[in-house]
Amino acid sequence: MIDNRYYVEPAHWSVDQTEIDAVREQVFVAEQGISREAVWDGVDAKCVHVIARNSADRSPIGVGRMDADGKIGRMAVLADWRSAGVGGALLQALVDQASERHLAQIHLHAQVSAVRFYEGHGFAVEGDGFVEAGIEHRKMSRRLPQTSAPNTGAASSSPSAPSKLITTDSLLSCRETTLAVMKHARHELCIYTRDLEAPIYDQDDTIEQFRRIALSGARARLRLLVQDPARARHDGHRLVLLAHRLTTPIGLRQPHPDDLQYNAAFITNDCGGYLYRSQADRFEGEGDLYNPLRCAELQRYFDQIWERAQPIDEFRRLNL
Numbered sequence: 172m173i174d175n176r177y178y179v180e181p182a183h184w185s186v187d188q189t190e191i192d193a194v195r196e197q198v199f200v201a202e203q204g205i206s207r208e209a210v211w212d213g214v215d216a217k218c219v220h221v222i223a224r225n226s227a228d229r230s231p232i233g234v235g236r237m238d239a240d241g242k243i244g245r246m247a248v249l250a251d252w253r254s255a256g257v258g259g260a261l262l263q264a265l266v267d268q269a270s271e272r273h274l275a276q277i278h279l280h281a282q283v284s285a286v287r288f289y290e291g292h293g294f295a296v297e298g299d300g301f302v303e304a305g306i307e308h309r310k311m312s313r314r315l316p317q318t319s320a321p322n323t324g325a326a327s328s329s330p331s332a333p334s335k336l337i338t339t340d341s342l343l344s345c346r347e348t349t350l351a352v353m354k355h356a357r358h359e360l361c362i363y364t365r366d367l368e369a370p371i372y373d374q375d376d377t378i379e380q381f382r383r384i385a386l387s388g389a390r391a392r393l394r395l396l397v398q399d400p401a402r403a404r405h406d407g408h409r410l411v412l413l414a415h416r417l418t419t420p421i422g423l424r425q426p427h428p429d430d431l432q433y434n435a436a437f438i439t440n441d442c443g444g445y446l447y448r449s450q451a452d453r454f455e456g457e458g459d460l461y462n463p464l465r466c467a468e469l470q471r472y473f474d475q476i477w478e479r480a481q482p483i484d485e486f487r488r489l490n491l
């Protein structure tokens with residue numbers, strides 16, 4: 172059963188450290204009395220992180236990490252959320268990350284009180300108990316099924332494509348990569364565009380992805396910054412028509428005049444995927460289906476411009 176009160180997404184230490192620290196401080200230090208030196212061991216920058224957020228206000232409610240050797244750790248969920256399945260969702264997200272990296276086995280040090288929880292997720296106890304940070308633990312591991320490496324081409328629709336730089340140099344490759352970024356999105360897209368770019372965004376397959384994401388549930392969030400809405404306004408653009416029909420809002424805004432000097436165009440999703448073109452009127456660009464750091468950088472810029480932007484007058488009659 173899906174719990175719409177929260178969601179889990181990839182995190183990156185350099186971007187999300189403050190929120191990760193806050194959850195760990197509450198759970199490990201305040202509640203369990205573990206020393207800060209034991210909690211923060213200096214290896215976080217080299218780990219894969221996931222974070223659970225409250226859907227209502229996006230505040231962090233749980234965290235977890237995995238190192239390059241497949242060791243899962245620092246699993247922590249705030250007390251008020253421990254009966255909502257957050258821990259299981261975090262663990263599954265890390266298992267998915269391990270599968271994407273084709274790890275044969277994952278392992279962890281479980282507090283004795285959590286052994287049954289991990290057994291319920293396929294982990295088995297190995298060896299004798301031991302004390303870590305003053306708390307009794309057991310080592311546990313789980314083998315993962317091995318599959319062939321996924322296709323990493325620009326048009327791949329696999330939800331588990333690994334990090335790999337993709338370059339575009341034509342309308343076709345730009346459309347294919349844009350579509351791949353959209354297909355990998357779960358609930359959110361951010362698009363910075365000159366004029367809604369009909370050759371890219373007014374196509375059967377991209378319109379279908381807009382529809383899928385818009386109907387993906389309570390967390391659906393599609394935002395587009397359009398620099399030149401006058402060029403974008405024409406009767407046949409199906410994205411505008413789709414936004415008019417759906418109850419889920421597809422937000423369109425025009426950047427503040429002070430921000431109109433920005434020459435680039437880009438798209439980001441909520442799973443670390445992006446495509447960035449330094450010149451909005453050209454198709455040359457670079458992207459990645461999983462690069463949380465670069466994706467977060469673009470999203471931070473987008474959010475800054477979005478806050479200063481205004482609803483587009485030409486679309487107000489459509490309640491956008």
